[in-house]
Amino acid sequence: MARRSLVLITGINGYIAAHTAATFLRAGYAVRGTVRKKTPNVDSLVRALNQYHDGNRLELVEVPDISVDGAFDGAVQGVQAIAHLASPVSMAETDPAPMMWAAVQGTTSLLAAATAESHRREPGKGALQSVVFMSTISAIFSSSHPAGHVFAEADWNDAAEEDLRRLGRDTPGYVIYQASKTAAERAFWRVGEETDTRLNLTTLCPAPVLGPPLYLPEPISSLSMRVKDVYDIFHGGLIPDFSPIRSTFVDVRDVAELVLRAVEKDQDTQPRGSRDRYLLVGESPISPQQMADVLRAEFPQRRNRIREGIPGETYPDMTWRFDASKAGTLLGRDWVGLRQSVVDSAKVFLKAETV
Template sequence: MASKRLVLITGINGYIAAHTAAVFLKAGYTVRGTVRARTANVETLVRSLGKFHDGNGLELVEVPDISANGAFDHAVEGVQAIAHLASPVSMTETDPAPMMRAAVQGTTSLLTSALGEARKETRKGSLKSVVFVSSMSAIFSPSRPAGHVFTEADWNEAAEEEMRRLGKNTPGYVIYQASKVAAERAYWEFGRETRADFAMTALCPGLVLGPPLYLPKPISSLSMRVKDVYDIFHGGHIPEFAPIRTTFADVRDVAELVFRAVERDIERPGARERYLLTAPPPISPQGIADALRDSFPERRDIIREGNPGETYPDMTFRFDSSKAASLLGRDWIGFQRSVVDSAGAFLDAEIA
């Protein structure tokens, strides 16, 4: 790999994006990251990433509104690869329109800028890869028949149908799922319609856990599932069972797969790939409490016991992530390690 390739990471201060930036910096890339504004959390991230480069490996570009036309025109200049991780997230919104618009237009705005950069005569063909981090929510649907094995061929059509039925009374989690479906569909449609020369890859991880690279303030802004670990570690309730909570990917594996996809795609112009990312079971909310109580016995008076070893309703759904496992090239980071490492990051931050 040639040194100092330039990769753009959108929403670099996000949970997965921060880890992704660290992976690219360690590999010798120059990283350009987009942020909405230079907040205190962004400055904390910059300090956290400082140990992975020599002082010249990271630059930031402010993009206040990712859905605006031309929002990424400056950010994409001269890049060889793009990892798109910026995405709106809200579990309290009940009107689908704003979130759907931001998710879809944020994706198409970036791709439009990317295509313009790729076709500039002065840099024609220099952009080789665009990797879009989608979600298991774009694949998994409980409406599938018993015994269904989810693969990259599946789409969550139920969320979109539910949103259309409920309109402005749609629960936030349904809007989130539908926005992931719509944004990824827009991504692939753009590639088909424009016949873009750069490679395009979508990664669809299950619920993402693992140690944050930095702890945001307020702590309530932690990524949703790692916030579950934080809450349970600090005496909070154990979340109820849900089918999608039986899927999981460690944030470090997701970041590594973004990097591996870019490295592969740079050598395969025009390639199109989709990957389902989920580590092997068993995975459950109760399992978070069990792992924490086992690994931190001194906190057993804080961490709720729940029903140790509780088994959940027999899941007939299965997930085939063998394609992503092949790209990763090593064993997935396991659920217990991910939970315990997350808690360790919380403790380190509280002691510092």
């Protein structure tokens, strides 16, 4: 794909999407990003991204409701690649229906618009070739798998959708999130098969994502969930409890780089209808206690504020493992480690305190 090609990034003001936009801008692309509406956080995003381009390669368009039919029809016009990162996220949700609908319908609406746009344009230079969908490790991992199971791209989390059907309105928020992301990714693949699209389709399934935010949102409570863990620990909050998902991690900069590499892997070919799925795990097992240990070691001036916990404590031996070698090959370098990710995040928080 030639430099200065135009890539569409949905939900561009999100944590991962902002880094993805910066990565594409640094690589010379023009970026069109969708937002629900213009807000102070969007203004903060634009200021952060302006350092990565020459002033004419960033465009924002409003898509108030991604679940509406035709929501992306205008946004996809003229683009050569799409990174679909917009998705409803709420761990406090108790009614699964709205989140399930928005996640699935937003995905199918986007892919329908992309397929129609690709059919309107001739294959070859300037054609729309790639759609990358940001899924999650929660669409792969399920504790229902037997001890010793090694999770990889062939796995699916069937338990979350089954739990949602069984519990209905009593479903915990995190199960709704897992089920919505799983259903959205399944819909992505189903629509791709049913429409016989010529587009190259890729899904990325990252572990909980850490790393320095490109900008700090207002209110700070809207930080991405695992980054909020680091923020809370850094500011004297409780060290989070054990969970199997929290034993995995990937740095946001690695995720953004993999979106770029997924788009570019077929850069000089016409659309071929390739299909790829990647599990993204930079390091495992890890624990929130390690975050506290790193922060207390790297920021000694805050040792009286950062809770000590039980230094060196790790999670119980995990019976499951994760094979992210396919994504590691695509990344082409070592993953960013937990220590660097935590320290770089804290530096952003510390800088904000002194401004």
